[in-house]
Amino acid sequence: MASAPLRYEGAPARRQAIVERVRAAGFCSIADLAEELAVSDMTVRRDVRRLDELGAVRVVHGGVSLPPDQEFSARERANPGSKDRIGAAAAGLVAPTDTIAVDAGTTAHALVNALPETFTGSVVTHSVPVMQALLNVPGARCVGLGGDLYAPSRAFVGPATVEAAARLRVRWCFLGAAAADDRGCYGVYDLERPTKQALMDIADHIVLLVDGGKFHSSAPVLLAPLHRLHAVVTDAEPPPEVRAALDEHGVRLHLAGAA
Numbered sequence: 001m002a003s004a005p006l007r008y009e010g011a012p013a014r015r016q017a018i019v020e021r022v023r024a025a026g027f028c029s030i031a032d033l034a035e036e037l038a039v040s041d042m043t044v045r046r047d048v049r050r051l052d053e054l055g056a057v058r059v060v061h062g063g064v065s066l067p068p069d070q071e072f073s074a075r076e077r078a079n080p081g082s083k084d085r086i087g088a089a090a091a092g093l094v095a096p097t098d099t100i101a102v103d104a105g106t107t108a109h110a111l112v113n114a115l116p117e118t119f120t121g122s123v124v125t126h127s128v129p130v131m132q133a134l135l136n137v138p139g140a141r142c143v144g145l146g147g148d149l150y151a152p153s154r155a156f157v158g159p160a161t162v163e164a165a166a167r168l169r170v171r172w173c174f175l176g177a178a179a180a181d182d183r184g185c186y187g188v189y190d191l192e193r194p195t196k197q198a199l200m201d202i203a204d205h206i207v208l209l210v211d212g213g214k215f216h217s218s219a220p221v222l223l224a225p226l227h228r229l230h231a232v233v234t235d236a237e238p239p240p241e242v243r244a245a246l247d248e249h250g251v252r253l254h255l256a257g258a259a
Helices: 011-025 030-037 041-054 068-077 080-091 106-114 128-136 159-166 190-201 212-216 240-248
Strands: 027-029 058-060 063-065 099-102 122-125 141-144 148-150 155-157 170-176 184-187 203-209 221-225 231-234 252-255
Touching (some): 011 027, 011 030, 011 041, 011 063, 027 030, 030 041, 030 063, 041 058, 041 063, 080 203, 080 231, 080 252, 099 106, 106 128, 106 170, 122 128, 128 141, 155 159, 155 190, 170 190, 184 190, 190 221, 212 231, 240 252
Parallel strands (some): 099 122, 122 141, 170 203, 203 231
Antiparallel strands (some): 058 063, 148 155
């Protein structure tokens, strides 16, 4: 028997719950918040508008996210153990001299932290934290993609970034996402989609890096259908419908930390 939705008495408690949920997930849809809080969509919209006015959250297309100055830091603090395990498993796919593309995002950042000091390949990225992390891998070459700096992801985006990526070729593209299901993977901001797709377009293989919670989250922007992926690295068994879709499309599943 399914458990009853959580109920929060009064707007202050409800709004605090919204902030805590967004801090944990990075993005929440209005429908998901309404279901969790057992209130109407209209009530949630009224709450998030007020939170937006106070600077606690940011109303975006399809839902609500953290303000730009809080978003990356909050995502970086969320599930650090899971991210480290996923990063280590993804790094295991990389040969010492491979050329790889690394997307913006905290899970992809964990991959770079897991690269061994013996890695002497090249890393193509638009992520400022990834560029900084590569300073600790002295043998690696970093190919930074410039453009317009987008604060929520601490990454460069825009036409200049896409054009720079189009001139390159990589073996692996390690992609981050805010959500995934049996149809594909999703992001929060459409502004980031062209850059992510440009990195996928220059790759021989695309690997999605997501923690298990992303299979139970939602986000509005389709980044890639499942059939575009070569592999998924995660820390938990996906829901049955997602596992069936991965098998149907020949997408390899790597469970981080599994024997």
